[in-house]
Amino acid sequence: MIVGLILAGGLSSRMGADKASLIIEGRTLLQRTATALRAVGATIVAVSGDRPGGIPDRWPRSGPVGGIASAVEYLPDGELLVVPVDMPRLSNALLEPLIAARSERTTVWHGYPLPMRMTLDGASRTALAELMTQLGRTCSVSALQSRLGAARLAIDTLDTRLLVNCNTPDEWREANA
Numbered sequence: 001m002i003v004g005l006i007l008a009g010g011l012s013s014r015m016g017a018d019k020a021s022l023i024i025e026g027r028t029l030l031q032r033t034a035t036a037l038r039a040v041g042a043t044i045v046a047v048s049g050d051r052p053g054g055i056p057d058r059w060p061r062s063g064p065v066g067g068i069a070s071a072v073e074y075l076p077d078g079e080l081l082v083v084p085v086d087m088p089r090l091s092n093a094l095l096e097p098l099i100a101a102r103s104e105r106t107t108v109w110h111g112y113p114l115p116m117r118m119t120l121d122g123a124s125r126t127a128l129a130e131l132m133t134q135l136g137r138t139c140s141v142s143a144l145q146s147r148l149g150a151a152r153l154a155i156d157t158l159d160t161r162l163l164v165n166c167n168t169p170d171e172w173r174e175a176n177a
Helices: 028-038 065-071 090-099 122-131 141-148 169-175
Strands: 002-007 043-049 080-086 106-109 112-120 150-151
Touching: 002 065, 028 043, 028 080, 043 065, 043 122, 065 080, 065 112, 065 122, 065 141, 080 169, 090 106, 090 112, 106 141, 106 169, 112 122, 122 141, 141 150, 141 169
Parallel strands: 002 043, 002 080, 106 150
Antiparallel strands: 080 112, 106 112
C-alpha cells in the first residue's frame, strides 16, 4: 500500500500567503499535489498541518520531521511517499523512481531530502519518536534518513526543475514562468 503525505504545516512566512492555497493550472497546490500522489498509486492521501482535513502538528514549529512524526500516528504501515506542498512541478517522473527503489528504508533524489519514499513500520515510527526528542539540525529529514538508511537516486537523467520548491513570491513567479 502506498500512502501519500503532503507536508503543508509550515507558516509560509517568506511567501506571505498560504502556499497550499496558491493556484496553478486552475487548482490549488494542495489539490495538485494530492492528484499527483494518487496518480502514482497512493490509496490514502493525508495532509500534515493545522488546516481543515489536515493532521495537526503535535510538535508545532518542528519542521518537516515534526509534521511526519505527527501524521504517522494516524497512518497505516506501508510505503509512505512524503512530499512538500510547495513543489509546483511535482510529477510521475519525479515520484515513480522513488517508489520503485526499495533497497533502503528511505529513497530520495541525491542532494534533495524531499520528496522521500519511506517504509512506514515500527522501526521508522521509533526513529521518528526518538528524533522528536532532539533539537535543531539533529531533528531533520536528513537525520531521519541517516538513521533509517537512504538510497540516493542519481539526478543525472532527471530534469531537476521538477525538484524546485517555492518559498518566496520570486521563486513562485520563476517556477511558473
